[in-house]
Amino acid sequence: MGEAISVKDVSMTYHSGSETTKALDSVSISVKEGEIFGLLGPNGAGKTTLISILSGILSPDHGEAKVFGMDCSRETKKVQRRINVVSGFTGVVRSLSCREALTYYGLLYNVRNIPQKVDEVLKMTGLEKSRNAEADDLSSGMKQRFLIAKGLLNDPDLLIMDEPTVGLDVESAISIRKMVKNLRSEGRTILLTTHNMFEAEELCDRIAFINSGRIIATGTPVELKSRIVSKRVIEIHCTREDCVVGSLSPLIGVKAVIKSPNLVHVTVDSYKKMKGVLKALSGCDSDVFSVNELEPTLEEAYLQIINNKPREGLKGGSGGRKRLQESKERASDD
Numbered sequence: 295m296g297e298a299i300s301v302k303d304v305s306m307t308y309h310s311g312s313e314t315t316k317a318l319d320s321v322s323i324s325v326k327e328g329e330i331f332g333l334l335g336p337n338g339a340g341k342t343t344l345i346s347i348l349s350g351i352l353s354p355d356h357g358e359a360k361v362f363g364m365d366c367s368r369e370t371k372k373v374q375r376r377i378n379v380v381s382g383f384t385g386v387v388r389s390l391s392c393r394e395a396l397t398y399y400g401l402l403y404n405v406r407n408i409p410q411k412v413d414e415v416l417k418m419t420g421l422e423k424s425r426n427a428e429a430d431d432l433s434s435g436m437k438q439r440f441l442i443a444k445g446l447l448n449d450p451d452l453l454i455m456d457e458p459t460v461g462l463d464v465e466s467a468i469s470i471r472k473m474v475k476n477l478r479s480e481g482r483t484i485l486l487t488t489h490n491m492f493e494a495e496e497l498c499d500r501i502a503f504i505n506s507g508r509i510i511a512t513g514t515p516v517e518l519k520s521r522i523v524s525k526r527v528i529e530i531h532c533t534r535e536d537c538v539v540g541s542l543s544p545l546i547g548v549k550a551v552i553k554s555p556n557l558v559h560v561t562v563d564s565y566k567k568m569k570g571v572l573k574a575l576s577g578c579d580s581d582v583f584s585v586n587e588l589e590p591t592l593e594e595a596y597l598q599i600i601n602n603k604p605r606e607g608l609k610g611g612s613g614g615r616k617r618l619q620e621s622k623e624r625a626s627d628d
């Protein structure tokens with residue numbers, strides 16, 4: 295598999311009056327053809343700046359950014375033929391119907407057989423029925439579809455999507471995510487930014503965390519999550535939680551035991567300590583219905599890696615870990 299994006303040691307500083315902002319600081323990433331790559335980071339981390347460099351809008355002060363082997367600053371025209379960017383609705387020709395606006399963009403992109411291509415992208419994005427509606431009158435979800443339709447007009451091999459589901463309701467976001475997956479299955483490469491960790495985990499083959507203009511971690515969602523597993527959390531469904539807490543609390547390696555009705559969460563400092571927990575459970579005077587290890591979430595990995603400090607694994611998570619937080623609160627209410 296070839297390389298779709300190659301960014302090496304890229305730095306970029308904005309100058310505005312007497313103020314300077316280093317938006318990117320020695321950034322390097324490599325995105326393979328056909329993968330969905332997520333760029334995740336807090337507000338102001340430098341994501342949009344990197345996207346602007348890749349699409350040839352900005353030139354880096356230092357380093358090299360290439361798309362399909364072409365330099366984004368020196369071969370911008372050639373790069374722009376193979377890519378497109380889906381970002382905010384600003385700048386879109388608002389007073390035209392969807393079809394007219396897409397025709398206009400088709401002309402800008404030098405698309406051959408524009409009417410056929412416009413119909414094709416309207417169909418791909420489920421906008422056929424809205425083809426005569428003014429782009430400005432569309433709902434937020436439909437506007438996002440319109441932007442994707444616009445982004446597909448030049449049949450890009452690389453589609454860059456800057457927060458494609460921001461502000462969308464649950465169903466619209468699901469349908470956009472489905473669309474993104476379909477684009478990958480057509481063999482396109484996607485570079486995606488999002489603040490939604492669940493979306494990133496669902497969509498991305500690999501992810502880079504960026505903070506203050508620096509890439510601080512890169513890997514698959516599983517690899518990123520595995521980096522933070524310093525402690526394991528076990529969830530026990532049982533009949534007599536007091537008895538379970540009494541048996542497990544004194545064990546060496548048990549860092550925390552939190553109870554709630556018919557539920558106990560035990561944090562151990564390593565996988566090896568689980569054996570002792572299971573052994574103690576078998577001697578405990580309580581029925582045990584299930585014992586599960588709770589998975590860390592990408593959100594926890596993100597927070598820990600971005601903030602560069604270990605978390606206790608109990609706060610701020612979601613899914614399994616969220617259940618844990620709730621039970622902790624309930625336990626402290628007792």
Ligand SMILES: Nc1ncnc2c1ncn2[C@@H]1O[C@H](COP(=O)(O)OP(=O)(O)OP(=O)(O)O)[C@@H](O)[C@H]1O
Binds near residue numbers: 310315316
């Ligand atoms: N045109 C500009 N002039 C001056 N500073 C800028 C400009 N654009 C961005 N910046 C600054 O550069 C830094 C990186 O901004 P950028 O927009 O790339 O971040 P981002 O990761 O896309 O943030 P967000 O998640 O909020 O979209 C920020 O400190 C921002 O204030």
Ligand SMILES: [Mg+2]
Binds near residue numbers: 341342
């Ligand atoms: Mg941005």
